[in-house]
Amino acid sequence: MMGGGGQPKKRPSVAMYRRLLRFVRPYRSNLVLAAALLVLSTILGLVWPQVVLRVLDLGLKDAALLDTLVLGLIAVLLVRAVIDGVRAYVMTWTGERVIFDLRMEIVRHLQSLSLSFFTRRKTGELMSHVTSDATLVHGVITQTIISVLGQIMTLVGGLVVIFLMNWRLALLTLVVAPPIGLLGQFLGRRIRTISREAQDAQGEAVGVLQEAIAEVRTVQAFTREEYESERFRTKLLVTLAKVLERARLSSTLFPLIGFLGFAASIVVLWYGGHQVIRGEATTGQLVAFLLYAGMVAGPVGALASQWTQVQEAFGAADRIFALLDTTPEIQDRPGATALATGAGRIAFEDVSFRYTQSPTMPIVLENVSTVFEAGKTTALVGPSGAGKTTLVSLVARFYDPTEGRITFDGHDLRDLLVRSVREQMAVVPQEPILFATTVADNIRYGRLDASDAQLRAAAEAANATEFIERLPERYETIVGERGVKLSVGQRQRIAIARALLRDSPVLLLDEATSSLDNESEYLVQEALARLMLGRTTIVIAHRLTTVERADRIVVLERGRIVEDGTHQSLMAAHALYWRLYTRAFRSDDGAVADDTPADGLPIVVGMDPGGQAHRDKVGERIGA
Structure with a gap:
């Protein structure tokens, strides 16, 4: 019973x-x-x-x-x-x-x-x-x-x-x-x-x-x-x-x-x-x-x-x-060590994963081996159910691999304290979740001990100050349950400000699929560009600008990596990525689809090629 x-x-x-x-x-x-x-x-x-x-x-x-x-x-x-x-x-x-x-x-x-x-x-x-x-x-x-x-x-x-x-x-x-x-x-x-x-x-x-x-x-x-x-x-x-x-x-x-x-x-x-x-x-x-x-x-x-x-x-x-009496499936091993702040290089070594241990259940990821280099942006692309979200969840150690291992700066994630691993990461989900409290509290969730000046600097870097200043109580405005009092674009920028304030070396980003007006789209994309600079970024991409700007694109299909390269090289290969890109971003006559920015968005005007100078500047303002 x-x-x-x-x-x-x-x-x-x-x-x-x-x-x-x-x-x-x-x-x-x-x-x-x-x-x-x-x-x-x-x-x-x-x-x-x-x-x-x-x-x-x-x-x-x-x-x-x-x-x-x-x-x-x-x-x-x-x-x-x-x-x-x-x-x-x-x-x-x-x-x-x-x-x-x-x-x-x-x-x-x-x-x-x-x-x-x-x-x-x-x-x-x-x-x-x-x-x-x-x-x-x-x-x-x-x-x-x-x-x-x-x-x-x-x-x-x-x-x-x-x-x-x-x-x-x-x-x-x-x-x-x-x-x-x-x-x-x-x-x-x-x-x-x-x-x-x-x-x-x-x-x-x-x-x-x-x-x-x-x-x-x-x-x-x-x-x-x-x-x-x-x-x-x-x-x-x-x-x-x-x-x-x-x-x-x-x-x-x-x-x-x-x-x-x-x-x-x-x-x-x-x-x-x-x-x-x-x-x-x-x-x-x-x-x-x-x-x-x-x-x-x-x-x-x-x-x-x-x-x-x-x-x-x-x-x-x-x-x-x-x-x-329910025991967590993800626990610290005896003798697990804390992960010191490092470069943020993440490697998958023959990783396979299924959501339950039963061998009859389907494998979601199979024999995945890849490296996410420190400070680089990698876009994950693939059809629905290909394993993109699962891969990102494994990086944050929400789950452990069924087979193989994942390393962070050379350390097996299972040999590290779970909390110390997650402290090295900032997450921006596809649907930003805000709590039923003030704007300031939602941003400060990224770093609870942040000062007001650091909080405001993060909001400015996320292009959020332009609408926050127009709110009835500004930073003390209650946003409602799940942020219902804010628009989709505003919620996204609050989530980006939270991630900026956390200032961790690794960013896990699941791009929103929601359509925004042109101005909101521009502000969100510009804020995301600032957030990704100089960080190891793994992004589940839904935007044309993201895949084009990524240092590397990994294409997944049925839990396997089927393509890996830059936008130009993958387009030239005329394989799965080319088909997905053409279907998603191009109309029948070859023009850019109306719902994507035709001329792209500048990352940051005057930004140096490596992006480090800009990140250092933003870091100074938010107390990095």
Whole structure:
């Protein structure tokens, strides 16, 4: 039986309970204080029936004693209320801190997982671990656990007292314990299983909703509002069915336990009443015993209810720990070393790759051997599915080769710390992703410690200042989720400014396929030219100007390098590159197509041939 994300379901285990306690351990002093307060509260709770006993047996015969006993009872209950209030605050504070730590643990672990993990899981499902799953566990840690401990202590204390008072009546009270225990065990296990299934279903429903909201433009453009609502309704119906099934079991469990508890009290009342009639007990003793019996029966019923909540929480904890037990596919090897800033020469040596280790899955790259020389621009060209994006992903070590190796300045990437490798690279994706924060924060994402002057220099080098200065709050303008408040060209220039600010020796660029107006196209291309100068640039090319200016062009087809050379040499070969170029950039009469710049774009006016002087100049301005 499988749970969320294909994880196998597990029965309750001591190991899982211990893992939850690991998050509580830093706050054990708070737990000790709460436990001490709980003991005091339980003792005071066990005292007041004795006061009632004396009121009935003695106080009703002496007015002064009655007044004293009643005042004493009020004092006992008042002190207990204060103790319970302090204990509740201590446990709530501790629980909130524990859940804060748990949520941070989940998020840190998610950030450490490999890219392949996120391609297999839905965003909404992962979000449900941090939100709904953690909330269920939160309820148990903040309230239920301490309540369960209180009920257990009251139950144990009550049992001790009733056995000391009247062992025959005590035995009658415990007749119902075995059936209550069996019901709780059987139905509690089912409730936990159903609770986990309900959380799984809710995660899928949230995933559908998240997709529909994130892609609302597409939904509205294709008039699929009703379709998406129905998709969400279908997933939500599964959640509803599981929740109702859990409610049915809970509704069966609690009334049965309540009936058994009242039945025991009726039997005690009947038998104890006969003892009073025979003079074997007093009225006060019988009333006090019934109060203690209620203290025993009450926790039994409450524990059944709380046991359901505990099972729901442990179902959520199962899902959380299944996620936390997921190991990243890309990890640092023992003894891996940090990569020092170098020239940026990248070499592929007989690299083959498939996205899963199964030999039946197709190979995406096969026996690829090539070198990306330091400071040079290499354009990757090929039909869709040729392996261009996969090759770039391997350079950034989002994946490891199935066979062969990739080196960075002569070092095998697998022998280097992953973080140190990626710190040598800047990425400009095909669709620039901006965060729902300010323009400045999005640019500073490239280097968090950059000064305002460095940030503005990067924006100017990316030709972004001309539109940033026109925004309502300039650099402090909120760009909206995924940058929806900016145009495509503006988002591209923000992404370029971010990469410029990072100022790394290697640039991985997937050119945007979006069509821009002539002015935006010019500004983006000029900014890209500045960004690529002097860096080892690997670009998935979609623009005429890019392939023509590249130092080298690598042509991929079906995961293999089929051509390699300059634009002129590949055009002269009249092979695949020539066909792709002609189809993409030329019209039937041989003229340049309308959607590409006819006269090309100057890289930078007055730029020296090697480009290093210009890069040095830009580097000075952004604090390289």
